[in-house]
Each structure stands twice: as structure tokens, then as C-alpha cells.
Amino acid sequence: MSETTHKQTPETRERILDAAEGLFMAHGFEATSMRMITGMAHVNLAAVNYHFGTKDALIHEVFRRRLRDLNRRRLAALSAEEVAAGGAPVKPSRIVEAFFGVSIEMASDTQHGGATFMRLLGRTYTEPNEFVRKFLAEEYAEVVDRFMGALYRALPDVPREEILWRFHFMMGAMSYAIAGTDALQLFAGEFDDKDPARLMERLMSFLLGGLRAPLPATTAQHMESRRNAA
Amino acid sequence: MSETTHKQTPETRERILDAAEGLFMAHGFEATSMRMITGMAHVNLAAVNYHFGTKDALIHEVFRRRLRDLNRRRLAALSAEEVAAGGAPVKPSRIVEAFFGVSIEMASDTQHGGATFMRLLGRTYTEPNEFVRKFLAEEYAEVVDRFMGALYRALPDVPREEILWRFHFMMGAMSYAIAGTDALQLFAGEFDDKDPARLMERLMSFLLGGLRAPLPATTAQHMESRRNAA
């Protein structure tokens, strides 16, 4: 054999996953062919089907590999806040920071592909593909439960629907923040501030500003009439 | 001929555009085939190529058809605010309302496909496909110029980069708001509040809260040192 003595098995899987991750991010799932993936990974065309079964299973694994760690760190961050609060409800801003801080942290990791993955993840929340959204929901189930529960406890007077929507809005802002310059170039041709620390600052200011904004008039009215009835 | 005496030309184009719009929204561009489009539109397979040339040209026309009107209304709304302000800078909140208000207005129009299109548009801002983003940038060029200029004038002390980012975040929040329940179901299985008026309220509160949030520490420091130097 001329090079790399092909046959250190574990490396093939990783190379495929890395290549697929980058190509999915750059071109989307459908526009990325098996031949593109195996070509970039320098493996045989049949390797994907051998190691993962189907293309869909590969997509699944690309997400599972990173999402497991991402959500484990999110839960750990929330747990740490809950311990620090000692029984009392965690402040909303700390909850938001726990969730989105980990996101941006991972998005800042350009060494191990974290940045690539987060950009892929950001645009996948709105992915039309049914089966992608299905397992995304599964992977998020526990995290959603924990964080929503914490927010409900922290804001007992705010309607849960309102909290859900605001969290949804925050997810959108974060996705665009991480997807980054791609969509921003729509608005400004020249634009290259990529310092992740400053991005984190910027995004957090915006998110907390939105979270703390006065409730819309209609919602406030509903709460008022409810309070009077009680 | 049995039905509809096939040959009222203008209707064929519209039927294709409407079908394509809905299918692109539901499945994405690549996953939507010409056969799906022509099947749903009840026209011959070759009709798309005859009327539009290629699939890409069809995609382009799907956007151009609605975007023209959308951005014309945005510019009109901003002009009205500028007239009302009579030479003085328009308040930031009014600028934001002019831009995003028109978006939600169109997203609320379930009669003429406006809602379908806005959901499609929301997820297209982050579209990987190069040529889609290209003509999106072209269609937006004038609107971006006008609105960014207005914001710069309204907030002369805020760094332009900061304004750009916050507008970017707002776009993300709006996209998720309009893409709506799709991504929200990720977080809450049962969820069906679709009243567009309340959504508009909710989103505006959030956006203005984020826009008015205190600047991040680093940015504030930069401004401080600049002020001292002057």
C-alpha cells in the first residue's frame, strides 16, 4: 500500500462524518451527494452504506454525534445554576445564558468542527424534511422539558404560551447569529467581524432585552382580567 | 374538450407558481420535483420549461412575484414615517415597525398565499443554494439601503456594526415567528395559537426589547474611549 495503509477502521467513520457535516452545511442535505461525501473523505463510495446503512442514517448520525454532547452541557449548565440558586427559582437571565451560552461556546470552537455543526444545526431547525425534524425533536425532548420548567418556575406570572414564543424568537435570533455572515451579507456586502466573544455579548444583550420586554397589550389585558376575577 | 377547455394561457403560469410556492415551502427546492409541481398544478410536465425555461428560473419567479410587492410596501411604510417625522430622524421603533409590520401583515394573508410565501421566504434567508441567495440580495438591495440609512440616522451614537447585528437578530426572530409552529413543535407538542394579530404584538414587543437593550460592555467601552479621545 502506498499511503496510510488503509484499514484503521475507526478513522473512516470519522472522516465520513466530518466531510458530510461540512458539505451538508455548505449545500444542504439533498444537494450533497454520496459521491461528494466519499470524494471529500477519500473513501470508497460504498463506505457510507457499509458503515451507516443509508444516507438518512448518516444524516442522523452527523447530528447525534454532536447533539448528545451539546445538550449534555446545556443540562449541566442549568443544573449548576439550580444548585447555585439553592431551591429558589433560577433567574431568567441565567437560564437563557445557560442555554444559549453553551450554543455560542460550541459555535466558537473552530478546531473540532463545532462551528460548522452549529451553523448546520441553525438552519436545520427550519428544515422541511420530516424525518430530520423528527429525531431533532427526540434529541431535544429532555432539554426542552428542563429549561421550560425552569422558566415557568422563574416567571410564574407570565403565561406559558408567552414564554414559549419568546424562547422561540430567541432561537431564531441565535440561529441567524450563528449562521452568521451568510445571511448578513444580504444586508451588507463587506462584513467580517467574526470575534465569537463579541458575538456572544451582542447576542446576549439582544436576547435578554427581548426576554425582559414588556408583555404585549393583549396578553397583559388577559392577565389583568384573570387577576380581577380571582 | 371535457373540462376547462384547456387554453386560457395566463392561468397556467399562475397555477404553476402557486403549486411551486406551496411545495417549495413544504419540502424545499431540491426535494420538490417538476413532476410534483406539474402534477399539483394539473398541467403538462413540459409546461414549466415552456413558460419559465428551467427549474431555477421558476424558483426565481416564485420569489420575484411576491417580493416586488412586499418590498414596495416596506418602502412606502418607511416613506410615510419619514414624511410624518418632517425632516427629523424617524424613531427606531417606527422604523422596525415599518419593516417587520409589513412582513407580518403579508404573513397574515392566508387568502392570497401570502402566508405560504412568507414561511418560504423565512427559511430561504439561510438557504445554502448560492443562486437563490444571489437574487435575494438583489431584490433586497434598495430596501436595505433605505432602512439601514434610516436606522443610522436615528441612532447616530450606536456603532453601525451593532445596528447591523441587531437587525440581523431581528430577522432571525421574525423568520422563526413566521415559520411558526413548525419549529415550535420542537419545543411543545400541542401548540395552536395562530392568531396573527397577537403574533404581531408578541414579536414586536420582543424585537423592540432587543433593539433597546443596553449595548454590550465591550461595545460601550469602545464608544467611551472614543468619546474621551475626542
Next chain:
DNA sequence: GTATGATTCAAACGAACGTTTGATTCAATG
């Protein structure tokens, strides 16, 4: 009513897709 240009139609085109196959090569076991 016949000529004309626009539109629709059924059928086919080559290209690219995801996947499968069967032989071959590797590392490890007895």
C-alpha cells in the same frame, strides 16, 4: 376555411442519484 403562432401533450433523452453486489484485501486468531 385556411394559415399562423402560441400552447399543450405523450414520450423519450442522458445524467445523476442512492444503493447493492461480489471479489479482494486487510488484521487478527488458532
Next chain:
DNA sequence: CATTGAATCAAACGTTCGTTTGAATCATAC
């Protein structure tokens, strides 16, 4: 050193894709 199971390889599979073709059908003008 022969055997075994895992991994890689080149080649092909059938399907679907976007697009093209040439004949058929329409509305209109002379």
C-alpha cells in the same frame, strides 16, 4: 500458515431527475 470476519474496492443496479422533442390542439387573423 491457514482461516475467518471485517473492511475496501470497482462496477453495476434500477430509479428518478430536469430537460428536450415533435406532433397535436387551440385561438386568432386574413
